[in-house]
Amino acid sequence: MKPNFFEDVYEVVKLIPPGRWTSYGAIAQYLGTRGSARMVGWAMNNAHALPEVPAHRVLNRHGQLTGKHHFGTSGQMQALLEIEGLQIQEDRVVDAQMYYWDPGRELI
DNA sequence: ACACTGACCACTG
DNA sequence: CCAGTGGCCAGTG
Numbered sequence: 001m002k003p004n005f006f007e008d009v010y011e012v013v014k015l016i017p018p019g020r021w022t023s024y025g026a027i028a029q030y031l032g033t034r035g036s037a038r039m040v041g042w043a044m045n046n047a048h049a050l051p052e053v054p055a056h057r058v059l060n061r062h063g064q065l066t067g068k069h070h071f072g073t074s075g076q077m078q079a080l081l082e083i084e085g086l087q088i089q090e091d092r093v094v095d096a097q098m099y100y101w102d103p104g105r106e107l108i
Numbered sequence: 109a110c111a112c113t114g115a116c117c118a119c120t121g
Numbered sequence: 122c123c124a125g126t127g128g129c130c131a132g133t134g
Contacts, residue, residue: 033130036129042130
């Protein structure tokens with residue numbers, strides 16, 4: 001039995017607008033637990049199999065593409081983000097705070 | 109049941 | 122900026 005946690009994570013990730021990104025911690029915080037940021041990452045591991053979940057829009061708190069290694073080919077994650085208008089430099093989003101999307105703040 | 113790991117985060121020094 | 126520590130929850134051997 002998988003916890004609703006997963007479903008909730010997927011829902012939030014699906015709601016992330018194109019050209020925006022959010023962090024594992026932000027999602028975890030939105031769901032009520034701060035430490036569960038790890039679980040979010042773990043949930044994404046499952047999520048990456050689902051085409052409906054844009055996992056490439058979920059980065060760590062620095063806007064760094066920590067999970068790029070999990071995308072089949074290297075550069076895939078960056079490419080997807082750049083297509084949506086984000087600028088990536090050194091595996092990091094340029095002007096990250098400018099494109100940051102907080103589920104608890106803008107989704108409310 | 110125990111130990112270790114993980115796409116993390118915050119605090120401290 | 123880097124290293125260490127604690128927290129959080131679930132999976133695996």
